[in-house]
Amino acid sequence: MSHELVVETHSLTKRYGTVEAVRDLSLTVERERITGFLGRNGAGKSTTIKMLLGMIRPTSGTGRVLGYDIADPAQSVEIRRRIAYVGEDKGLYGYMTVADLIRFTRSFYPDWQPDIEASLIREYQLPLGRKVKAISKGMRTKLALLLALARRPELIILDEPTEGLDPVSIEELLQTLQEVRAAGTSIFFSSHHLSEVEQIADRVLMIDKGQLVMDTLLSDLLNNYCNITLEFSTQSAMPAFDLVGIERTRVKGRQAWVLASSNVEGIVAHARSLDAVVQVTPVNLRDVFLDIVREAS
Numbered sequence: 001m002s003h004e005l006v007v008e009t010h011s012l013t014k015r016y017g018t019v020e021a022v023r024d025l026s027l028t029v030e031r032e033r034i035t036g037f038l039g040r041n042g043a044g045k046s047t048t049i050k051m052l053l054g055m056i057r058p059t060s061g062t063g064r065v066l067g068y069d070i071a072d073p074a075q076s077v078e079i080r081r082r083i084a085y086v087g088e089d090k091g092l093y094g095y096m097t098v099a100d101l102i103r104f105t106r107s108f109y110p111d112w113q114p115d116i117e118a119s120l121i122r123e124y125q126l127p128l129g130r131k132v133k134a135i136s137k138g139m140r141t142k143l144a145l146l147l148a149l150a151r152r153p154e155l156i157i158l159d160e161p162t163e164g165l166d167p168v169s170i171e172e173l174l175q176t177l178q179e180v181r182a183a184g185t186s187i188f189f190s191s192h193h194l195s196e197v198e199q200i201a202d203r204v205l206m207i208d209k210g211q212l213v214m215d216t217l218l219s220d221l222l223n224n225y226c227n228i229t230l231e232f233s234t235q236s237a238m239p240a241f242d243l244v245g246i247e248r249t250r251v252k253g254r255q256a257w258v259l260a261s262s263n264v265e266g267i268v269a270h271a272r273s274l275d276a277v278v279q280v281t282p283v284n285l286r287d288v289f290l291d292i293v294r295e296a297s
């Protein structure tokens with residue numbers, strides 16, 4: 001089944017002087033899915049998200065969010081009106097109380113969901129009477145999430161939403177995101193926490209040094225990807241080892257490690273025909289992430 005796209009970029013590039021923060025990035029985010037956006041520190045995740053929101057302009061390339069052009073200032077206003085964003089800087093009015101800020105934000109959104117507001121106030125135990133500037137970092141994140149989720153947006157973009165949350169709150173947030181997705185909201189979120197991504201994402205995009213290095217359904221990764229370790233009796237067999245399904249190969253001496261996304265039987269048969277001793281092991285998201293970023297660095 002092909003999914004409608006809520007985000008689409010083509011060759012998106014952002015340069016800061018000589019730093020190429022995002023390089024030739026073409027990606028899609030599908031409707032009603034949870035898409036995890038992974039990458040090391042400085043990989044270009046926040047820069048990509050800021051371009052999608054029209055907060056910074058691409059150096060080159062194009063992008064659309066909900067069909068609106070990210071480079072057109074008028075259309076990017078519409079993007080920000082239609083989607084919800086929770087970023088590193090929560091951008092909340094510190095001088096208001098929590099209750100005032102909720103009331104103030106509610107007044108801008110006709111589709112505001114009072115039931116979501118009420119249940120998240122309860123779940124997150126938000127201190128309604130306190131000034132926003134006086135609440136903890138984790139509470140500010142929770143408040144920003146409430147303000148985003150109660151709007152019931154078509155798309156919610158979150159930049160490291162679990163930063164600063166305690167383990168219980170992280171579980172609550174992940175559950176809320178799944179509920180929101182079930183109710184029809186598309187979710188695009190960046191994270192360094194592979195276990196969280198593995199827990200809720202339908203699809204995973206990985207970038208490294210500003211470039212897309214992996215785009216897969218999580219179920220495909222968990223069901224089909226595996227590591228194949230090969231030990232050859234001589235080194236000369238390796239150059240011929242290039243088959244369908246091989247995503248990455250690392251070679252050290254007579255040993256090779258292959259990350260395969262499909263065709264495991266074919267790869268194993270080929271390796272055995274070259275007299276290699278073969279071992280196949282399943283992988284998780286963490287293995288694949290480490291494999292890919294290690295190779296890149």
Ligand SMILES: Nc1ncnc2c1ncn2[C@@H]1O[C@H](COP(=O)(O)OP(=O)(O)OP(=O)(O)O)[C@@H](O)[C@H]1O
Nearest residue numbers: 016019020021039040041042043044045046047048
């Ligand atoms: N305003 C800026 N001026 C100059 N360089 C910048 C600016 N913003 C980001 N960069 C650089 O662009 C690259 C990508 O940064 P970005 O913040 O997008 O990465 P990230 O994947 O979000 O990292 P993290 O996971 O650490 O938040 C980095 O090398 C960063 O130093």
